Amino acid sequence: MGKVEVIPLEGIPEVEEGADVAGLVLASIGRSRVRLRDGDVVVLKQKIVSKAEGRVVRLDAVRPGAEARRLAEAEGKDPRLMELVLRESVRVVRRGHGVVITETTHGFVCANAGVDQSNVGEGRACLLPLDSDLSARRVRSALESRTGRRLAVVVTDTFGRPWRRGQTDVAIGCSGIDPLLSYRGRQDKFGYPLRVTEPAVVDEVAGAAELVMGKLEGVPAAVVRGVVFVRGEGGVRSLIMAKDKDLFR
Amino acid sequence: MGKVEVIPLEGIPEVEEGADVAGLVLASIGRSRVRLRDGDVVVLKQKIVSKAEGRVVRLDAVRPGAEARRLAEAEGKDPRLMELVLRESVRVVRRGHGVVITETTHGFVCANAGVDQSNVGEGRACLLPLDSDLSARRVRSALESRTGRRLAVVVTDTFGRPWRRGQTDVAIGCSGIDPLLSYRGRQDKFGYPLRVTEPAVVDEVAGAAELVMGKLEGVPAAVVRGVVFVRGEGGVRSLIMAKDKDLFR
Numbered sequence: 001m002g003k004v005e006v007i008p009l010e011g012i013p014e015v016e017e018g019a020d021v022a023g024l025v026l027a028s029i030g031r032s033r034v035r036l037r038d039g040d041v042v043v044l045k046q047k048i049v050s051k052a053e054g055r056v057v058r059l060d061a062v063r064p065g066a067e068a069r070r071l072a073e074a075e076g077k078d079p080r081l082m083e084l085v086l087r088e089s090v091r092v093v094r095r096g097h098g099v100v101i102t103e104t105t106h107g108f109v110c111a112n113a114g115v116d117q118s119n120v121g122e123g124r125a126c127l128l129p130l131d132s133d134l135s136a137r138r139v140r141s142a143l144e145s146r147t148g149r150r151l152a153v154v155v156t157d158t159f160g161r162p163w164r165r166g167q168t169d170v171a172i173g174c175s176g177i178d179p180l181l182s183y184r185g186r187q188d189k190f191g192y193p194l195r196v197t198e199p200a201v202v203d204e205v206a207g208a209a210e211l212v213m214g215k216l217e218g219v220p221a222a223v224v225r226g227v228v229f230v231r232g233e234g235g236v237r238s239l240i241m242a243k244d245k246d247l248f249r
Numbered sequence: 250m251g252k253v254e255v256i257p258l259e260g261i262p263e264v265e266e267g268a269d270v271a272g273l274v275l276a277s278i279g280r281s282r283v284r285l286r287d288g289d290v291v292v293l294k295q296k297i298v299s300k301a302e303g304r305v306v307r308l309d310a311v312r313p314g315a316e317a318r319r320l321a322e323a324e325g326k327d328p329r330l331m332e333l334v335l336r337e338s339v340r341v342v343r344r345g346h347g348v349v350i351t352e353t354t355h356g357f358v359c360a361n362a363g364v365d366q367s368n369v370g371e372g373r374a375c376l377l378p379l380d381s382d383l384s385a386r387r388v389r390s391a392l393e394s395r396t397g398r399r400l401a402v403v404v405t406d407t408f409g410r411p412w413r414r415g416q417t418d419v420a421i422g423c424s425g426i427d428p429l430l431s432y433r434g435r436q437d438k439f440g441y442p443l444r445v446t447e448p449a450v451v452d453e454v455a456g457a458a459e460l461v462m463g464k465l466e467g468v469p470a471a472v473v474r475g476v477v478f479v480r481g482e483g484g485v486r487s488l489i490m491a492k493d494k495d496l497f498r
Contacts, residue, residue, distance in 0.1 A: 004255040004460045006475075094496040101496065109412045118446075119437045158448070162411060162497035163358045164419075165488050166429045166449030168456070180415045183464050188368045197367075197407070197464050200415030204460050207417070207453035211253045211476055215432050215446050226255075227460055239413050247343040247350065248411035248497070 002226055007034055008212040009221040015047075017054040022142035024048075025221055034223060038150045041227055042143060043209035045220040046157040046172055047119060047126055049135045055127040056120050057084060075100055081115060084125055088113035104128065107240035108172060110159045128157065132173025133235030140175040152176035152229065156206040158215075162248075169210035171202035171236050178232030179203075179239040201229050202236065251475055256283055257461040258470040264296075266303040271391035273297075274470055283472060287399045290476055291392060292458035294469040295406040295421055296368055296375055298384045304376040305369050306333060324349055330364060333374055337362035353377065356489035357421060359408045377406065381422025382484030389424040401425035401478065405455040407464075411497075418459035420451035420485050427481030428452075428488040450478050451485065 009028040015021070025042060029035070036042075050056065064072065064079035068086050072079035075098050082100070086092075089102035093109055102113045106128065114128040129135040132155045140153040155173035160166070171179065183197040209222040243249060258277040264270070274291060278284070285291075299305065313321065313328035317335050321328035324347050331349070335341075338351035342358055353362045355377065363377040378384040381404045389402040404422035409415070420428065432446040458471040492498060 002461070003257070004457065006253040006255070006457070008252070096496050097494055099496065103412075107412075118441050118443060119439065121439045122441070158446070163356075163490050163495060164449065164452070165490050166447045166452070168449050168452050170413075186465060188465070189467065190368065190370045192367050192371070194367055194464060198415045199407070199459060199464065200413065200417050201460070203413070203415070203417050204456035208253065208255070208457035208460060210448060211450070211453050211457060212251070214477065215443060215448065216435060216437070218438065228463070239415060241412055241414050245346055246412060247345050247348065 004208070004224065004226040006208050006212050007223045007225065008219045009223065010219055012048070012218075012220055015051040015220075017052065017056070019052040020142075021048060021052050022139050022146065025139070025143065026146060028221065029223070036143070036147050036149045036151060036223070037225065039225075039227070040149065041152045041154055041177060041205055041224040041229070042139070043154045043156055043205060043222045043224055044139065045213060046114070046128060046132070046155055047116070048220040049129050049132070049155050050126050051120075053129055053135065055129060057125050057127060059123050059125055071095065071100060081112070081117070081125055084115045084127065085113045088115060088127055106132065106172070107237065108159070110157070114157055114172070128172060129155070133175065133237055134173070136173040136235070137175035137233070150176070150231075152231070154202050154205055154209075156209060158210070169206040171206045171239070174202045174236050175233065176231060177202060178230040178234055179236055181228070181230060200239065201227065202239070253457070253473065253475040255457050255461050256472045256474065257468045258472065259468055261297070261467075261469055264300040264469075266301065266305070268301040270297060270301050271388050271395065274388070274392065275395060277470065278472070285392070285396050285398045285400060285472070286474065288474075288476070289398065290401040290403055290426060290454050290473040290478070291388070292403045292405055292454060292471045292473055293388065294462060295363070295377060295381070295404055296365070297469040298378050298381070298388075298404050299375050300369070302378055302384065304378060306374050306376060308372050308374055320344070320349060330361070330366070330374055333364045333376065334362045337364060337376060355381065355421070356486065357408070359406070363406055363421070377421060378404070382424065382486055383422075385422040385484070386424035386482070399425070399480075401480070403451050403454055403458075405458060407459070418455040420455045420488070423451050423485050424482065425480060426451060427479040427483055428485055430477070430479060449488065450476065451488070
């Protein structure tokens with residue numbers, strides 16, 4: 001394996017509904033000295049994808065139901081925000097200490113179903129894309145047709161995790177890249193079978209990209225170059241653990 | 250933020266007990282065209298650290314107790330391996346489908362307490378370092394005194410996670426780098442407070458490094474260059490979530 005480079009894509013303006021995300025990425029790349037190459041992974045923060053897809057909601061247009069009001073009261077939250085969280089979720093997984101962790105309609109387990117009030121302006125909240133694999137596929141397809149390169153696209157969001165403080169960026173959508181590398185059936189140098197070794201390469205790419213994107217710098221995209229991956233269209237959806245194998249449901 | 254580079258350190262030989270890990274890293278760097286710079290993060294796989302610290306155990310020297318035999322029977326495991334897992338753990342968190350997830354003496358929650366039979370040879374198992382922050386500190390100190398550079402060291406291992414298939418590399422020890430970047434008290438561009446935003450930079454560095462280390466290539470170390478981090482000595486121990494805040498205990 002060679003070197004991996006993580007290149008921030010700067011100067012992408014505030015994204016409005018209907019924006020051409022692929023075009024914004026290519027304009028940023030055009031201004032830099034980067035040229036896309038076959039095998040590059042273009043990483044997009046969820047927020048620009050959601051904004052382009054019109055997934056920003058005005059809180060004063062949301063009428064909270066009884067469950068949302070109860071949850072908001074218990075955890076010290078805005079009931080309208082909790083209403084959005086419940087609409088985006090199939091169940092509440094845990095709550096306490098002002099944190100509400102749900103399973104989203106996509107199958108992700110995260111705080112507030114990924115609904116987020118930062119960087120969208122007063123009185124608004126941003127929801128996850130309805131189908132973040134599809135979002136990634138559309139951008140990949142547009143990037144590939146305009147550049148002639150074979151690319152992958154990963155859409156990322158910032159999730160907490162059990163047992164450890166802090167958050168890491170993980171993949172919530174991908175296209176052109178299989179989420180896992182599989183070593184099943186391979187052996188180590190002593191001949192020991194690597195039975196359970198399946199690196200979640202999309203999540204490692206997501207975390208690597210966050211290192212150059214930060215939270216304040218207005219860098220909503222990056223190129224990760226040099227990653228060894230398998231081309232595939234399973235999407236991040238295929239990464240969700242089957243319910244009957246999940247020890248943490 | 251600028252570019253981040255992830256550089257594999259190749260040609261590091263099989264590590265024996267008592268090996269000088271810092272020396273092996275510097276020899277690999279010396280053979281490449283990389284020179285360490287201030288702010289570089291040197292990432293080491295747990296296995297070379299554990300091997301150098303003599304944390305490899307012969308299974309035929311392990312006498313399993315009643316609990317280990319019970320667990321092995323239930324999950325289809327080697328009872329001697331289960332005995333090691335229990336000795337390295339403070340509690341079993343979950344088990345099922347042939348997986349035993351425990352909380353280690355360090356506070357990590359992972360499969361088999363990190364005890365692993367790959368890449369150590371037939372009839373042997375490798376345990377996590379007793380104190381992986383101290384392991385990182387020793388290597389950092391040796392690297393800094395021999396190079397005159399200000400460096401960070403992260404020791405990584407491969408952990409599964411709830412709800413998602415596959416594994417990512419995470420930090421199990423660090424020195425010279427604060428595990429978290431904190432945006433507490435900072436505001437987004439609309440003035441919204443970023444209350445809970447603390448990227449776990451050590452874990453993102455660990456995942457990025459895994460992208461160049463792989464599982465088969467015999468690359469047990471990497472340099473991650475260009476990362477924005479805060480110098481600190483809290484270690485990965487400071488990343489463990491306090492029991493009273495942990496919704497997943």
